[in-house]
Amino acid sequence: MSEQTNYTEDNIRSLDWKEHIRMRPGMYIGKLGDGSSPDDGIYILLKEVLDNSIDEYVMGAGKTIEISIHGERVIVRDYGRGIPLGKVVDVVSKMNTGGKYDSKAFKKSVGLNGVGTKAVNALSSYFRVESTRDSKSASAEFEQGNLINQELLEDTSRRKGTKVSFIPDDLIFKNYKYRNEYVVKMLKNYVYLNPGLTIVFNGEKFYSENGLKDLLAENIKADDMLYPIIHLKGDDIEIAMTHSKTQYSEEYHSFVNGQNTTQGGTHLAAFREAIVKTVREFYGKNYEASDIRKSVVTAIAIKVMEPVFESQTKTKLGSTDMGGELPTVRTYINDFVKRYFDNYLHKNPDTAEKLQRKILQAERERKELSGIRKLAKDRAKKASLHNKKLRDCRVHFGDTKNDRNLETTLFITEGDSASGSITKSRDVNTQAVFSLKGKPLNCYGLSKKIVYENEEFNLLQAALNIEESLEDLRYNNVVIATDADVDGMHIRLLLITFFLQFFPEVIKEGHLYILQTPLFRVRNKKETIYCYSEDERRDAIEKLKPKPEITRFKGLGEISPDEFVHFIGEDIRLDPVMLDKEMPIEDLLAFYMGKNTPTRQEFIIDNLKVELDVVEDTL
Template sequence: MAEQTKYTEDNIKSLDWKEHIRMRPGMYIGKLGDGSSADDGIYILLKEVLDNSIDEFVMGAGKTIEISIQNNRVIVRDYGRGIPLGKVVDVVSKMNTGGKYDTKAFKKSVGLNGVGTKAVNALSNYFRVESTRDGKSVAAEFEMGNLVNEEKLDETSRRKGTKVTFTPDEVIFKKYKFRMEYIERMIKNYVYLNPGLTIMLNGEKFYSEEGLKDLLGDGINEEDRLFPIIHLRGDDIEVALTYSKSQYSEEYHSFVNGQHTTQGGTHLTAFKEAIVKTVREFFGKNYEPSDIRKSISSAISIKVMEPVFESQTKTKLGSTDMGGDKPTVRTFILDFVKRNLDNYLHKNTETAAKLQRKILQAERERKDLSGIRKLARERAKKASLHNKKLRDCRIHLGDVKKEAYLDTTLFITEGDSASGSITKSRNVNTQAVFSLKGKPLNSFGLSKKIVYENEEFNLLQAALNIEDSLEDLRYNNIVIATDADVDGMHIRLLIITFFLQFFPELIRNGHLYILQTPLFRVRNKKETIYCYSEEERRNAIKKLTGKPEITRFKGLGEISPDEFKHFIGDDIRLDPVMLDKEKTIEELLTFYMGKNTPDRQEFIIDNLRLEVDLVEEIEDEINKS
């Protein structure tokens, strides 16, 4: 019989605030990551600091926020009231200390539990806070949450406000890199939700006058809108919506108290219900909800007293009440949309007619597809019983009560050897593998019918659970894992085309990535270094000295499962697939997948890397060594 471990007073430990945050960062900022994903921890740190500055603007103090990000050092400066000088150190280093417990001061604040800036402090190797008010200034500097310096100025000419400087700790966030595309998107959302606010990012100005109308206007160009954007505003609520002429799927942006609720919640559920209810009653027809909402592009923002979120990262609203003397979230949104959208449609008969034609078109398409959808679902159901294409994982994106849900990943691979290596080395809790059989079909210009007719596309759609919307998406990260050769690149392009054509919001919402895999292995008897570029290979040779053994990986199938676990674990390198903000999806697809135009030929020639010479040079070196 195994000896029982003794459980005594010695087993009970009390960690101080910073030790607990550093030991369990996921409880405070969600996942860690290296900056390749929009919800990685380094962006949450920035958001936590920014939220405090935004709250100052909301309270009427300070119309400009300045952000500087250089060499991983972040500076956020606002011109609000400034932290009370006697509490500067406490506010950033004592848990459950803050100015937002008193609802008189911050009625509809995002950060209510006094954790945000403490987490930033504890998870930064350098953190400085400086507050100026009443002609006086106090500053404090910390390293990993430990106070190392404090400054007090009785007289200063600095403008009032708060300035926070921090550098995320590389011990916690390994090999991280800020991607400005994600930060720009975050800042745009802040200005859309706070018309009149100016945010300067490294000298570039972000500003919005028309709020959510500007958000949709920036996301869907005028030619692709079925009708002008409907923009409705009320006390504690703002709504914008239109329909896309070319997009199949539904698209929603939802916010609570300025927080982007990427996973929706009670407010988004009520908003979708309200649109269906209002449209049905306006036309006096019991249209199917999916027909009413097909191709919708919309946004909703509400303000709630003391909101309840389902996690510290506040991505899903759990509140059922608006707070104060207001009704439930559902009733509040249903009443607002019913009254205002109904009025708008009565006043704008041309828009109402276009909407009805769109619904009838969606109804016809659904009925045309009904037979093939039924067959496709039956095929997918049979395939799932003995599906060799999908090796699923245990945790999925909807499992919000499990801490690892944000790490859920589906690898899309080509061929048996590559998928076999990933399958054997993956984390079975959070990583799933979908194996392609050869090159997928080029879906450019095809209708959604092909998604059901093509078994591979249908099974991929079923694995992701995105047939009707992204709401039930099963994996946070969808990673294309193909060889870095011509065939592998072509497969990547075909998969990206599939998602752009039928599920563009997957890409817009930052779910699609390319897996980086090493090109070389450089090793001696003591150490092995995996290199992702020629520069890394040369550095590795210098580091290992002598004549290290150099191996060039020609495909994923050549990498053993024991080695593969290094490339899809903590040190995984992902390149996010992002849309060019200057081009529409139709323009992108036409350029890359349409007929071979002179423009594309010129692009290929200009961007072609002459790798043959490089490969020959490397192989010569390998043979000599």
């Protein structure tokens, strides 16, 4: 029997504030990532700094925020009141220090726990804060949370406010880069939630006059709106809503105190319930909830006193009360929607008529599908008991109390050999595998009936749990993992078509990715380098010369599980699938998947890039 480990006072140690953050970064900023996902840590760092500047604007101090990101360095400058000069160091380096514990100074703030900028400081290789007020300026510089320099200028002509600069630590954030698309989306949300605020990002201005109405107009084209956007505002609540003519699924954008609650929470559940209740009472008909909400595109923002979120990254609201003398979140939202949405429908009979026609159309479609849907669900239930297609993981995206829920990933693979390699090398806690038997069906132009009739689509829909809405999505990252050849590219295109046609919000909300896998392995007796491009291969050959061994991977099935673990672990490389705002989904699908073969052929010829495998002397 092995000797028991002694448990003494020597085993107990207290970490200082920065050590704890650096040792357990996931507790403070969610997953780390490399910047390929909108919820990766580098964006949370930016958001934590930005939230303080937004809170200044909300309190009536400073109408402009300037942000610059060049390479790894991030700079955020506001023109608010400035941090009290004697507390500049404490505010960014002492836990439980901040100005938001007393709700007189910050009434309905996002950051209430005094952790935000401390986490940014601790997780940055370089961090500098500078505050200017009363013609004086104080600054402090840190490396990995350690103070290295501070100074006070007694007389300065600088404008008041706070300037924060930081470089995320590459010991923690591996091979990262900021993607402007994700930053821009975050900044647009901030201006929609704060009409009148100007944010300047790398010289580009963002501004909104109409709040959530502008957000919806950005996300749905005017000719796809069933009726003009309904825009309702109250003291602590704002709502914008329309229905899409073409979209199958429900689409929600929800916010609490300026925070984008991507996983919803009590406020979103109450809002979905309130829409149904109000519509039923207005028409005097007990319509099905799913028929009322089908194709809805909507946004809700509320302000809550001392909100309780279900994680440090604040993606799901747990609060049941609005705070102070106000009623519960559910009652408050229900009462507001009942009063103002009902009034709107009475005053706008044209909208009311269009909405009712849409509900009746959804009802007809549901009844037509009901028989096949029941058969498909029964089939999916039986399959799930012995489903060879899905090898599930233990943690799921909805498990907000598990701090690894943001890492949950479903790999969609082709064939047994590829899925076998991934299955053997995956993290069984957070990574699941769904195996396709071949090329999926081209579903362009087909009705949703095909999702239930086609066994693979039905099982994929069931695995993701997105039939009704995105709210119960089981995996944060949905990753298409196919060979980097013509057939693999075709499968990618067919799967993207499936999501665009029936579940576009999976792409809109940043959940769909393409897995990058290495094309080459270059090694000698001491070192192995995996290369994802010709340039990387040439650099590896140069580094490992004189004569390294070079292997060209033709397919995922050729890569052994022992090697595959490197490509789906902390060094995973993902390419996000993003929508071009300028081209509507219908036009996109029609061009790439429609019957315009000659036009598409011309496009391919004009944009064809040929890469040849050159056998060099070094081989």
